[in-house]
Amino acid sequence: MSYTTEIQATARDLLSSDQVSCVIGYEVGPRGRTRPAFIYTADDADRLVWNQNCTHNLTTYLHQKLRPNGYTSAPAETERVAIVVKACDSRAINVLVAESQINREQVHVIGVACDGVFEGAGLGRSDGATLQHRCTECGERTPVTYDTLIGEPQAVDTLDSEHDLAHLEAMTPAERAEFWLSQFDRCIRCYACRQACPMCSCPTCLYERDDSQWIGMGNGLNEKRTFHLGRAYHLAGRCIGCDECERVCPVDIPIGLLNRKLAGEVEAAFGYRAGLEPIPSPLTTILSGKEG
């Protein structure tokens, strides 16, 4: 059975037995682009697909499903949904659980043992051959948490995960600052990176220009730097490395690089990698004792 038929069969079972109200998975749109899909009936389950363009981290939709009235209201406790996740996405489930954003019992995780997704996936730029950079570095192709596993756990050779960071770290601080400012300069503040991120779950972003007392509304370099660096700090120890922020960026800012750098620092300092287990990041808990 192909992954697609397995996912469809799982979805059909879950929906027809009323175990979940919705299956969040992938479909292929009329233009041939793979995209998120919300499936509510067993009959619709045959829309679901699996392919190597399934790049979207669907866990970003869990909030809207499980907290339909907003983050500040109580979760909809009777709601239960299923979601298709890759290994990287599954780590987001653990972070969301650890941060009490979702109840694990309300999510039926359909984990996919993944072969990696293609560069340009979801945007019609996939050549059907080149893996995304992060996938070439990914040694964990099996989801860390799942209720149904599609495919067999598999081992892969990990490539040099320090490759692009090494390039960055070889720069002098001045060169690095110049590099990042020239990247941020292209930002148009569309907030796609934040919107695509499952970890960006604040009801009102600190850097939402419409409300913020902390950041100006304009598209100046200062605002853009503050936003990107601030967001990176807020994701340190929480980012699970799905790189969706970088994929969705319309002006190709290498945001994932920034996140990987900070994830590396957190791992070096605390021996912690976000999402491997449903425990909160040391950076979010370290002040929760006497100081908190």
Added chain:
Amino acid sequence: MTIRNGHNAMLPYLGKLVTVQDMAPEIKLFGIELLNVGSAQFADYQPGQFAFVSAFGVGEAPFGIASTPERGNVLEFAVQRLGAVTTEMHELGEGDIVGVRGPMGNWFPMEDFKGHDLVVLGGGIGGAPLRPVLQTVLDHRADYGHLNILWAARNPSLLLFREEYDTWRAAPDTELHLTVDEADGEWEHDLGLITDLLEKVAPAPKNTIAITCGPPIMIYYASKVLQKLGFEPKQCYATLEARMHCGIGKCGRCNMGEKLVCVDGPVFSIAEAGRFLESYL
């Protein structure tokens, strides 16, 4: 080679705050005297029009004008402290300089209302843009028929223009009905929603115009009750509020369907606005 025709409509006129009165908790009435060329622009604004007021350094926001030019050259605005601009405005005092752009939008067709009975429904801060309607009717009392004022707020302290109620009541053929959502034992008037009061007062629809301003939900339900009482949608007017950033039909923020609140409104008859009201909630 800048080619310029007329005034840059994004550029405010300067005005001086001449009065700042506390009206209610978090609500102040600002009186602004326009300086220089601005005063000519506001020589003949109409009831229902609005203007953008700048609290320089923070920004500007739209407010219904709460005065009439007939009563003097001081523009009045009732401003509730809610967002950044209104918070800054509440920090200002007499003598401070503010910016004003306008007058903007359409207005209540007061000429067409002549000879008609009027029901004026004001909810909370929504009473402010209706004050020029009341002032116009009171200043030309014989031109209009019976005037029913239904005035509401969450509690008595939030009722707007309280010091004017005696004048309103004393005017010929004029009734004032007050209601609040909650009140202590001192309160002698109605308790409950303005829609309940409306059903109780039950104005006759014949030859009557109803004018409403208040929160979206109030406008929506008041228009339902009015229609239940037999009012045709075209007899019911409302002045609407929407987020906007230019007031001149450019910024795109305030659309309700294909209508722009800033230039096609803010005054709409329910015949025009009825189909949008639900999406306005």
Added chain:
Amino acid sequence: MQLISHSGLATWLDHLAQETTLIAPRNVDGVLLYRPVQSSGDIVWDFVRPVLSVKEAFFPATERVLTIEKTGQQIRLNETVPDGERVIFGVRSCDARGFLAMDALFANTEPVDVYYTTRRENTALIGLSCNEMGETCFCTSTGGAPDDPTGMDLMLTEVDDGYAIQVITEKGAALLPEITLQELAGEIPQPVLNDPVPFPPMEAWPPQFNDAYWADMAERCLSCRICAYVCPTCRCFDVRDEPLPAENGSQHFERIRCWDSCAGEVYRQIAGGHNPRAAKGDRMRNRFFCKFYYYPEQYGPVACTGCGRCVDACPVNIDITEVMHAVQRLAEVEP
């Protein structure tokens, strides 16, 4: 029609870059954008379209509307109208067609927007025809064409030995190089066209307002603002004052206006929190109704030029052409 050789064109563009501000498609760290160029060598020639439309040269992501000087109770305002003449080379027909919509609002509807119109007056547009349409292009379905000279001052189309030059306006004629140009021999090749997309007429839209389609199609929307920001016609903006450094005992501020998008969650939220368009479906419905119904109703032109940018940039494949198909289909099944 006249012909300019490849080398003649390069020389002419080098000259323009010396004489004035020349903006052209340029590779900025792998991203194609309209940016000032120093010479013709900076220009990218082989492209479908830059990531952002040429709109940003007329209605920038952020622009200063005025400056405010506050000294004690005294206020001084300085209007900041843009100056400087510019030439933009490599403008695509879809982007120039965007000016039909933008002009209708900013230049042809009173009160005139001083900032936009000043830039329009101070800028000449040299168009570059597309030889073929990109995968997501549908300009021919919204009234345009890959070689449509509407809105251009000069229009260039690639031919065998160089580029054919069509002079559209006097402003364009004044830009022409002083060298003698050859007369073009033969025909200008016709561009290769994509199959058209259905274009639902205005009256097809209102009956679909309450259809469940909008909530369904918007469910995957991320509520980011890409679609509006890459669009050649989206023009919503926000205005605010922001501080500048103090000088000589005075406080200084600038009033800026910035792009905004009706897809953003807080777009319609008013002070106090009320948000009549809190639902994604309502926001996406507004976006597409605006393009094909509200905007034409308010200002005349359709607010979509078929450039396909939003189709390519949307991270979750919300596809305006799919919406056009859907509305057409919904309208057809009605009695």
